[in-house]
Amino acid sequence: MDPQNLEYINQLLDKDVELREKIKDQVTEFDKKTRTLTGLLNKIHSTPPSQVPELVATVTPVLQSCKETTAALAELTPPNQFWRWKDMWSVSLRNAVFSAAFVEYLRSGGLLSLPRAAETLGIKDEWQDRFTLSAEDYLHALITMVNELSRLAVNSVTMGDFEQPLKISTFVKDLFAGFAMLNLKNDALRRRYDSLKYDIKKIEEVVYDVSLRKLAPVQTDNT
Template identity: 70%
Template sequence: MDPQDLETLNVLLDRDVELRENIKDQVNEFDKKTRTMVGLLNKIHSTPCFGEVPSLLDSVKPVLTSCQEITAAIASIVPPNQLWRWKELWSNSLRTAVFAAALIEYLSNRRLITLPKVAQTLGLKDEWQDRVALPAEDYLHGIISLVNELSRLAVNAVTLGNFDEPIRISIFVKNLFAGFSMLNLKNDTLRRRYDGLKYDIKKIEEVVYDVSLRRLASSQSVPSTTQ
């Protein structure tokens, strides 16, 4: 191999290494923010009065909004048309951010956050589509994580004396599952996680059955609808 060609290859390899490290630096910051959000949101399972949840969510929202700085930084680093080359570096962080945004939306408004709304919340711009974006797959992973968390909340809400919440969660999750069932899921990992939702629904149904049998829920408990 020609020495000049070798030198050119070495330069290209060094650039890739430098680019990867720069992206990883931003992803590490992204990870810190998502861990903070998950830690704060975890407190909903031990908040005795559900009326205290809004103040808890208010402490999480600024962290979620600050993720816009990270997505902007990544967009400024990744070269044009190289989204699919590097996206796996931040996919897990992005899915966790989707989960956090979805849980905040559910607890605030009892509805499902849309993909465009999540992208807007995270500051993802249309002109960045070839560098950093929110693929449908990552959005759906985040929504499945939401269902996992809500099945846990259904149990803990009863423990904390909130007997209406499992009923709201049950209707929301069943509507969501019906939507998932109409999707053509060909991704193996996503399909397996979708199949696992049946266990979450079963857990929620058991809680609702127990609450209903004991007549613990209020008669005025009004179900929410998804959007």
């Protein structure tokens, strides 16, 4: 092989390694932030309803700081190479979206849309070819949120909040119905979607127990 060609290939390989290390550094920083978010949000399982707004307030600044990391990753990633590098940050991004979605539920009882999730993390439309929030990553994050809500349904009763499981049940069933209308071809995503049935069953058992004991008003659920 031509020595000049070898030298050129070596330079390309070196640049690849250098870029990978830079992205890895940012992903490590992203992981630190998402671990902090998860740790803070885990406190919800022992937080009385009256103190939930205070907990959300402590999480929000950390969530906002994720914008710095997404911007750094977008700047590092070369144009039209999103799919080449996305696996490096995919797990971190899903965890960040989970935190954003969970915060939205705790704040308003509603679902954080994909565009709003991207906006919350500072992901801009013009980054589409470099760094974006894919539908797959968004859906994985929502499934993680349902996993966490099934825990919260149980722990809310322990703390004397008997209405929360009913609210969670309505929210999760509505979300599950939405998933059922999607054409899920991704095997990993499909398996995780199927597992939601166990979370729903767990939540329904809590709601049944609360209703049977007449600890909370009976709600009509048409979902």
